Amino acid sequence: MYYSSAILLFAGLASAQVAEYGQCGGNGWTGSTTCVSPYTCQYQNDWYSQCLPATGSGSTTSSTSTKSTTTVSSTTKTTSTTKTTSTTKTTSTTSAPVSTSTVFPTTNGLNFTIDGETSYYAGTNSYWIGFLTNDADVDLVMQHLYDSGLRILRVWGFNDVNTVPSSGTVWYQYLSSGNVTINTGADGLQRLDYVVSSAEKHGIKLIINFVNNWSDYGGIAAYVSAFGGSATSWYTNTAAQAAYQNYIKTVVSRYSSSSAIFSWELANEPRCNGCDPSVIYNWVKTTSAYIKSLDSKHMVCIGDEGFGLNTDSDGSYPFTYAEGLNFTMNIGIDTIDFGTLHLYPSSWGEASTWGSTWIKAHGDACTAAGKPCLLEEYGYPSDHCSVEAPWQTAALDTKGIAADMFWQWGDTLSTGQTSDDGNTIFYGSSDFTCLVTDHVAAI
Numbered sequence: 001m002y003y004s005s006a007i008l009l010f011a012g013l014a015s016a017q018v019a020e021y022g023q024c025g026g027n028g029w030t031g032s033t034t035c036v037s038p039y040t041c042q043y044q045n046d047w048y049s050q051c052l053p054a055t056g057s058g059s060t061t062s063s064t065s066t067k068s069t070t071t072v073s074s075t076t077k078t079t080s081t082t083k084t085t086s087t088t089k090t091t092s093t094t095s096a097p098v099s100t101s102t103v104f105p106t107t108n109g110l111n112f113t114i115d116g117e118t119s120y121y122a123g124t125n126s127y128w129i130g131f132l133t134n135d136a137d138v139d140l141v142m143q144h145l146y147d148s149g150l151r152i153l154r155v156w157g158f159n160d161v162n163t164v165p166s167s168g169t170v171w172y173q174y175l176s177s178g179n180v181t182i183n184t185g186a187d188g189l190q191r192l193d194y195v196v197s198s199a200e201k202h203g204i205k206l207i208i209n210f211v212n213n214w215s216d217y218g219g220i221a222a223y224v225s226a227f228g229g230s231a232t233s234w235y236t237n238t239a240a241q242a243a244y245q246n247y248i249k250t251v252v253s254r255y256s257s258s259s260a261i262f263s264w265e266l267a268n269e270p271r272c273n274g275c276d277p278s279v280i281y282n283w284v285k286t287t288s289a290y291i292k293s294l295d296s297k298h299m300v301c302i303g304d305e306g307f308g309l310n311t312d313s314d315g316s317y318p319f320t321y322a323e324g325l326n327f328t329m330n331i332g333i334d335t336i337d338f339g340t341l342h343l344y345p346s347s348w349g350e351a352s353t354w355g356s357t358w359i360k361a362h363g364d365a366c367t368a369a370g371k372p373c374l375l376e377e378y379g380y381p382s383d384h385c386s387v388e389a390p391w392q393t394a395a396l397d398t399k400g401i402a403a404d405m406f407w408q409w410g411d412t413l414s415t416g417q418t419s420d421d422g423n424t425i426f427y428g429s430s431d432f433t434c435l436v437t438d439h440v441a442a443i
């Protein structure tokens with residue numbers, strides 16, 4: 001029962017026909033322009049045509065070759081880019097945990113709305129919570145988050161391995177050529193299930209991502225090891241993308257009806273070093289449309305660091321396109337609901353005070369795009385309070401920045417203190433008073 005959804009992938013799937021939501025045209029496109037039935041190739045912009053349901057709007061650029069007469073199933077599928085506006089609103093204004101909420105978080109102009117309330121929000125990150133094996137530890141963290149006034153928690157929704165670990169160690173997906181196995185067992189996605197159900201009980205909203213750029217918990221490197229290619233060709237590797245989409249489908253379908261999902265997120269810090277920004281753009285467009293086709297009601301974001309921006313640029317490294325990202329281009333994708341940015345000046349060769357430049361630049365870019373920006377990770381290895389509190393103030397005061405989430409939450413569990421990577425803010429510490437209690441009060 002642990003390995004209940006083994007899937008075999010066939011290289012032969014890469015036929016002449018492009019799969020649903022795949023790219024089928026655009027300047028420089030050399031691949032196939034024919035979509036699998038009943039999808040048709042529809043013009044999106046000069047660089048991108050996409051295989052969309054035949055009923056979708058947009059002009060078709062597919063060839064007029066004989067259409068297959070295969071009957072499409074009778075489901076009334078729409079292109080599902082419309083945001084839900086008809087969710088049941090709770091009239092309650094109580095501050096108690098909203099365990100019965102059926103309202104999904106949404107954007108509202110440049111802000112976010114959670115449980116019917118449009119406001120600035122604060123949150124944090126815990127990459128490890130879905131890998132804990134003790135339910136009480138998960139509940140303890142959720143209760144502390146709720147008590148602190150933090151409403152959004154970003155967790156790792158992936159844990160990819162190339163070798164199945166010994167029993168008792170949590171893993172979500174095993175990747176090898178010819179055998180991709182998603183672990184839906186007690187040491188697999190059932191641990192993420194518990195995180196989602198605990199979040200529901202405690203009124204916490206989750207951002208769940210699907211792959212890591214970095215090799216922690218497998219990441220793109222684990223796919224490369226199974227399917228070949230490289231960290232940069234992963235974005236266009238057919239077998240790797242098929243496995244990635246299959247994994248997304250498994251996770252999204254488990255929680256598509258949960259009000260505890262804030263947003264689905266494509267990846268943690270996707271980069272494509274030295275690539276043309278169209279590579280990541282095309283991957284974001286294809287993947288986000290695929291997620292919306294599975295679940296049109298929840299938000300979708302990228303999880304990138306916010307690199308590649310000419311708005312307010314000072315020309316320094318994070319503003320450049322060196323990592324293959326163009327923030328302005330990506331936030332314009334209609335199946336992306338909001339922008340993300342991270343802030344690690346000490347890793348990027350910047351002074352700590354440069355943080356406000358970065359925040360302002362993204363606030364302006366997001367305002368121009370008409371979508372909110374989420375400062376979803378930030379950290380500094382020393383002087384947490386004096387360095388990061390001014391960033392929080394800048395985020396709160398900047399139009400277009402709708403929420404911030406420090407990296408990372410620290411707590412004391414049944415097993416002792418959680419991971420301390422130098423950026424950790426431990427519950428109850430003096431840094432915590434400054435960066436959580438005082439910040440939440442300022443909101």
Ligand SMILES: *[C@@H]1O[C@H](CO)[C@@H](O)[C@H](O)[C@H]1NC(C)=O
Nearest residue numbers: 003006164174178179180181
């Ligand atoms: C695929 O891998 C899983 C995990 O190691 C294993 O349990 C399963 O037997 C494998 N299936 C096949 C067909 O090799």
Ligand SMILES: *[C@@H]1O[C@H](CO)[C@@H](O)[C@H](O)[C@H]1NC(C)=O
Nearest residue numbers: 213214215221231271272273
């Ligand atoms: C993450 O992205 C960077 C930049 O493209 C790349 O150099 C690195 O190899 C990636 N990490 C992994 C584990 O592939």
Ligand SMILES: *[C@@H]1O[C@H](CO)[C@@H](O)[C@H](O)[C@H]1NC(C)=O
Nearest residue numbers: 277321326327328329330332
């Ligand atoms: C980035 O995207 C914007 C908006 O599409 C575009 O105007 C700009 O030329 C792009 N820059 C690069 C280097 O891709």
Ligand SMILES: *[C@@H]1O[C@H](CO)[C@@H](O)[C@H](O)[C@H]1NC(C)=O
Nearest residue numbers: 110111118119398399400401
């Ligand atoms: C949305 O956020 C802006 C600041 O970014 C604020 O001025 C405005 O009042 C907010 N709107 C609502 C409805 O809360």
